[in-house]
Amino acid sequence: MAKKITAATSDVYTAILALASLTVLSTAVYVALKCWMYYGTLFSIAQASR
Amino acid sequence: MSTLTKILVVLLSLFSIFLCGMMVAFVGSTKNFKSQFEEQRKLAQYAQAELTKKDELFNTQAFKYKELENRLQETITALETDKNQLVADLRNAQRDSDQYQAQADSWKGVMTGFEQSVRNLQASLQQTQQQLDTARSQRITDQKDLNQITAELHAKIVQLQSMEAERRRLLEQKTELEQQISTSSIVPAREVRVVTQPVSTALPVSPVTAAHDIRGVVMDVDLTLVQLSVGTADGVRENMVFHITRGDQFLCDVVITNVDINQSAGVLQLVQQRPRPGDTASTQL
Missing domain, CATH: 1.20.5 (Single alpha-helices involved in coiled-coils or other helix-helix interfaces)
Structure with a gap:
């Protein structure tokens, strides 16, 4: 069987995916910082301090 | 890369960016609960x-x-x-x-x-x-x-008493003259006495002192005059005061204003009661 060579026909789509990934990453970092600063936890429900 | 893949890549990117925007906006506006x-x-x-x-x-x-x-x-x-x-x-x-x-x-x-x-x-x-x-x-x-x-009466009484005294003196002289006449038949006529010679028989025998108690009775009572049964023979003189009593009761005083031989008269003083004939008169109580 002949090996099919894949080549990027255009870098536009790659840039779009990179931009989307960067946006999602930035958003996740932002939300994590906010949760940590406000409640002191990332994945559990905040508890009332004694 | 097929056309469908390309479309899905573009849509996925767009939705991811949109969703991230919404998430950032939501988290940014959320308060610190x-x-x-x-x-x-x-x-x-x-x-x-x-x-x-x-x-x-x-x-x-x-x-x-x-x-x-x-x-x-x-x-x-x-x-x-x-x-x-x-x-x-x-x-x-x-x-x-x-x-x-x-x-x-x-x-x-x-x-x-x-x-x-x-x-x-x-x-x-x-x-x-x-x-x-x-x-x-x-x-x-x-x-x-x-x-x-009263004054006129006193004057009249004094005149009456003086006339009475004169009458008595004349009576005594008459009596003496009668005695002389009766004795003249026996005695010689040479012994003639003076007719007008005053008679001293009315004078008291002895003078009575004022301290001697003279007692008599009331003989007559007039308006203001009282006649007593004592006179100069008993020692009564003018201005002598007699006390008139009836038993033990004092009646009045009598100041002698006129005195005869055996009777006297005076005016009333300090009259407590009117005296009556028979009441006692004395110079000392």
């Missing part, structure tokens, strides 16, 4: 503490108010008792006032009658006073006339 919860919990604790304090204060005030209510209730009870007593006193006072008012009205009527009686008595008193004034003026006039008549 934990800190707000802590604040609200502190506020709740503070409010709870305040509520406890207020409850204690309320209980304290309620206790005080209860005590105050009890005291006020006792005060109200005492005041109610006083009020009832005062109402009873007021009724008694009103009853007494009505009674006194009735008495005052009756006394007013009595006083009106008394005033009328007093007016009548004053009118009669004025009339009597006028009559008394008239009687006094009449008495003064009568007293003047009486004094004048």
Whole structure:
């Protein structure tokens, strides 16, 4: 069987995916910082301090 | 890369970017609920503490108010008792006032009658006073006339007594002359006596001192003159004072104004009672 060579026909789509990934990453970092600063936890429900 | 893959890549990117934008906007606008919860919990604790304090204060005030209510209730009870007593006193006072008012009205009527009686008595008193004034003026006039008549009477009495003494002296001379005439038939006619010679037989034998008690009786009583049964023969002289008595009762004094041999006359003084003939006269009580 002949090996099919894949080549990027255009870098536009790659840039779009990179931009989307960067946006999602930035958003996740932002939300994590906010949760940590406000409640002191990332994945559990905040508890009332004694 | 097929066309469908390309479309899915573009859509996935767009949706990811849109979703991330929404997430950032939502998280950015979200408040810090934990800190707000802590604040609200502190506020709740503070409010709870305040509520406890207020409850204690309320209980304290309620206790005080209860005590105050009890005291006020006792005060109200005492005041109610006083009020009832005062109402009873007021009724008694009103009853007494009505009674006194009735008495005052009756006394007013009595006083009106008394005033009328007093007016009548004053009118009669004025009339009597006028009559008394008239009687006094009449008495003064009568007293003047009486004094004048008394003086004239005294003069007449003195004249009468002097004439009586003269008559007695003449009687004695007559008696002596008769004796001389009777003896002249025996005695020679040379022994002739003077007819006008005064007779000394009326003189007392011995002078009576003033300290000697002279006693006699009242012979006659006139208006102001008294005739006594003692005279110069008993030692009576003019201005001598005799005390007239009846038993142990003093009647009056008599100042001798005229003296005869065996009787005398005088005027009354210090008259307690009118003397009568037969009363005792003496110079010493």
